[in-house]
Amino acid sequence: MLKVSNLVTEFASIKALNDISFQAKPGRITTVIGANGAGKSTLLRTISGLERPTSGSITWFDEELTDKSVEAIVRSGVAQVPEGHAVISQLSVAENIELGGLFRKRQARGDLEIATKDVYELFPILFERRREPAGSLSGGERQMLAISRALVARPKLLLLDEPSLGLAPLISAQIISIVDELCKSTGLTVLLVEQNANTALAVADHGILLALGKVVADLPAKELIADSALRAAYLGY
Amino acid sequence: MNSFLTAFFAGTSQGAIYALVSLGLVLVWRGAGVVNFAQMGQAMFTTYIASQLIQNEYSYWSAFVIALISGALLGALVDLGIMRPLSSRKNSLLLNSQSMRTTIPVIASLGILGVLKALAGIFWAGEERGFPAPVPTTGLRLGNTDLAITGFDLFVIGVVFLTLVLTTIFFTRTGMGLAMRASALNPEVTRLSGIRVGSVRTLSWAISGTASSLAGLLVTPKTNLSPNTLDLLLIVGFTAAVVGGLTSLAGSVLGGFILGYVIAFVNVYSAPENVFLAILIFLLLALFLRPQGILGSKEVRRV
Numbered sequence: 001m002l003k004v005s006n007l008v009t010e011f012a013s014i015k016a017l018n019d020i021s022f023q024a025k026p027g028r029i030t031t032v033i034g035a036n037g038a039g040k041s042t043l044l045r046t047i048s049g050l051e052r053p054t055s056g057s058i059t060w061f062d063e064e065l066t067d068k069s070v071e072a073i074v075r076s077g078v079a080q081v082p083e084g085h086a087v088i089s090q091l092s093v094a095e096n097i098e099l100g101g102l103f104r105k106r107q108a109r110g111d112l113e114i115a116t117k118d119v120y121e122l123f124p125i126l127f128e129r130r131r132e133p134a135g136s137l138s139g140g141e142r143q144m145l146a147i148s149r150a151l152v153a154r155p156k157l158l159l160l161d162e163p164s165l166g167l168a169p170l171i172s173a174q175i176i177s178i179v180d181e182l183c184k185s186t187g188l189t190v191l192l193v194e195q196n197a198n199t200a201l202a203v204a205d206h207g208i209l210l211a212l213g214k215v216v217a218d219l220p221a222k223e224l225i226a227d228s229a230l231r232a233a234y235l236g237y
Numbered sequence: 238m239n240s241f242l243t244a245f246f247a248g249t250s251q252g253a254i255y256a257l258v259s260l261g262l263v264l265v266w267r268g269a270g271v272v273n274f275a276q277m278g279q280a281m282f283t284t285y286i287a288s289q290l291i292q293n294e295y296s297y298w299s300a301f302v303i304a305l306i307s308g309a310l311l312g313a314l315v316d317l318g319i320m321r322p323l324s325s326r327k328n329s330l331l332l333n334s335q336s337m338r339t340t341i342p343v344i345a346s347l348g349i350l351g352v353l354k355a356l357a358g359i360f361w362a363g364e365e366r367g368f369p370a371p372v373p374t375t376g377l378r379l380g381n382t383d384l385a386i387t388g389f390d391l392f393v394i395g396v397v398f399l400t401l402v403l404t405t406i407f408f409t410r411t412g413m414g415l416a417m418r419a420s421a422l423n424p425e426v427t428r429l430s431g432i433r434v435g436s437v438r439t440l441s442w443a444i445s446g447t448a449s450s451l452a453g454l455l456v457t458p459k460t461n462l463s464p465n466t467l468d469l470l471l472i473v474g475f476t477a478a479v480v481g482g483l484t485s486l487a488g489s490v491l492g493g494f495i496l497g498y499v500i501a502f503v504n505v506y507s508a509p510e511n512v513f514l515a516i517l518i519f520l521l522l523a524l525f526l527r528p529q530g531i532l533g534s535k536e537v538r539r540v
């Protein structure tokens with residue numbers, strides 16, 4: 001279980017995260033929603049170690065992640081797909097995927113081959129285009145590649161930062177449903193950040209609503225969908 | 238032998254050395270974002286080490302290998318001892334602005350250059366001395382005709398060719414090579430892939446140190462060795478790197494050979510004193526006509 005307690009992350013004088021506490025159940029999708037600037041990306045970046053919290057703690061089962069390096073956190077089974085289809089456009093599709101598993105190439109070569117085969121099965125279009133530079137992919141394909149790069153590390157916790165950003169609704173629905181399948185079939189735990197609350201809440205087990213660095217609602221997804229007053233107040237729709 | 242071939246062979250063997258220097262500069266620029274002015278100071282220092290070993294009756298080849306290893310260690314030391322501590326001092330007021338963040342390592346590299354020259358002065362009295370070649374530096378003959386190329390030129394071309402082949406294999410066929418390219422292109426995604434970007438950066442410094450150390454060993458049989466001998470090589474190598482687009486390894490190598498030919502042809506068909514002017518004109522032309530480098534395209538740039 002992911003447990004975030006009293007987390008504070010500051011930039012110069014702004015508290016981007018101001019005393020955040022919540023938990024995410026293993027094997028489920030927990031979604032973090034909130035308006036632009038609410039602190040969603042900062043939350044994921046603090047969990048993955050890219051930002052250092054001023055105070056508070058992050059634990060993954062019994063493991064304290066709070067002061068670990070990014071590299072060590074990845075090695076503990078936590079993978080982040082950062083905002084904005086983060087792939088390396090100058091590298092080929094296959095190289096981007098290889099990169100994700102490079103750190104465990106020596107210990108787990110066999111499993112890495114299986115994991116690579118798995119992501120190509122999940123996203124056959126990436127296999128077809130494996131020799132092309134990632135920069136030549138469409139937005140949706142790039143997001144698939146970013147997710148694949150994270151998956152070949154065989155994470156137990158996947159942090160997804162706005163995977164639907166800038167994608168056509170049909171494509172983002174397809175990507176979200178693949179993540180949902182993965183959760184159900186492999187027991188992967190997902191923390192899904194979205195601005196578009198509806199797609200996220202439809203597949204999530206639980207929802208956290210952030211506003212100005214604070215948790216304003218922490219409810220089962222079904223209740224959050226139903227609470228139109230809350231949504232009107234914080235998301236504007 | 239006609240003067241065209243003379244210029245061509247001289248250009249090839251000098252160009253091979255410029256290619257190494259240029260490659261070394263680009264490796265550190267891409268990998269660490271630093272223009273390393275100390276690079277040829279490091280090479281000068283390791284060539285002195287080799288020279289000292291040869292004086293102490295070591296064989297040429299053991300001195301050669303030890304100098305290359307020293308080059309790698311010195312490169313890694315510059316990163317671990319100076320560059321990394323400098324860049325990790327995030328709360329220093331001076332380092333907080335972006336322009337200072339990029340300027341300070343460059344100034345530090347100039348400082349390192351000064352220190353290395355001073356140390357060479359202390360250890361080796363700063364005297365100019367010869368440095369041996371492993372094969373004859375006299376012109377080769379084919380039957381009765383003199384060829385405009387020496388055995389040593391062929392040696393230089395062969396060693397550099399081998400180095401470039403090994404470097405290419407390393408970067409395109411190995412996991413560590415992929416990690417190095419990825420770290421240079423996008424450190425954040427690379428860290429999120431579990432790769433220790435800091436160690437990869439130190440490795441770029443070490444490989445760059447080895448390449449420049451090799452350049453020092455290959456150039457000094459012709460130029461002699463003194464604390465200042467290799468300064469010129471840095472300027473030419475830097476020009477080659479810029480001509481190659483600064484971020485492309487293949488471009489940096491190509492830039493090195495092009496500079497080699499430009500200098501050799503100016504030397505043969507014009508006069509040696511025009512070489513600097515030619516380098517300058519060439520650099521300006523390259524910057525105006527192809528600011529993205531000879532191999533660079535505007536957006537996608539590979540290897």
Ligand SMILES: Nc1ncnc2c1ncn2[C@@H]1O[C@H](COP(=O)(O)OP(=O)(O)O)[C@@H](O)[C@H]1O
Binds near residue numbers: 014016038
């Ligand atoms: N690197 C940074 N430096 C300074 N302020 C930042 C930085 N990253 C985020 N912020 C600020 O923190 C707040 C939360 O940003 P972010 O986490 O990106 O929000 P969201 O992802 O919910 O849109 C915003 O006010 C933003 O301006």
Ligand SMILES: [Mg+2]
Binds near residue numbers: 040041042083162
């Ligand atoms: Mg965001």
